[in-house]
Amino acid sequence: MNNGWDSSAQAWIDSMGERGERGDWGRQHVLDPVMMARVGRRRFGNALDVGCGEGRFCRMLKSVGVKPTGIDPTRKLLELARERDPAGDYQLGRAERLAFADASFDLAVSYITLIDIPDFRAAIGEMTRVLRPGGSLLIANLTGFTSACGDRGWVKDVDGEYLHYPVDNYLREFPLWLQWSGIRIENWHRPLAAYMTAFLEAGLILKFFSEPEPVSGQAIEQERARRVPWFVVMEWQRAG
Secondary structure: OOOOHHHHHHHHHHHHOOOOOOOHHHHHHHHHHHHHHHHHOOOOOEEEEOOOOHHHHHHHHHHHHOOOEEEOOHHHHHHHHHHOOOOOOHHHHHHHHEEOOOOOEEEEEOOHHHHOOOOOHHHHHHHHHHHEEEEEEEEEOOOOOHHOOOOEEEEEOOOOOOOEEEOOOOOOOEEEEEEEEEEEEEEEEEEEHHHHHHHOOEEEEEEEEEOOOOOOOOOHHHHOOOOOEEEEEEEEEEOO
């Protein structure tokens, strides 16, 4: 399956910085604080990071005492994850078919990866399967309001001023190709209801929901980020 990640891996690595500390703006200034706050609320012994990429969030989990396992279908990203964390557990794999026994993990994480997965319903089912009863599925994702016209981006005036962000065909599910900084990948747009229905049908219980705001970064970037609902963070729990 060609979704662009193999050919875009090096450009992605370059955009993340030499050691992965920089990340992208949304992760660093919007999502990381919320995600780590949720992790810190419970004592998770181990975690599965689905779509771990170069291992950035796995290293963050390890820094707070959680033992992470990362999986990703892109070999080059896994190679860098192992280089940056030689003692870590990074495995080649796909979310739609996880090579782990039932009830193996206290926590499963999907950090902006559902948009990369064509059969996201199968992925949600698999992440639920490998959770222990009472375990948590922690999700960060783009909102459908953003992804619906993600290939168009902001509408600007003749002077380059940001006017508004378009929304169109919101209720459909469809793939779209996004390109920036030498990266060209296929993402999927789905309305929020499609995701919520899949989580509920997997038998999960919603424990947390947020459309987080930026908490740091340049003021002009924060202002722009507050004009558009970029992200959603959810924590779902498998019934005990």
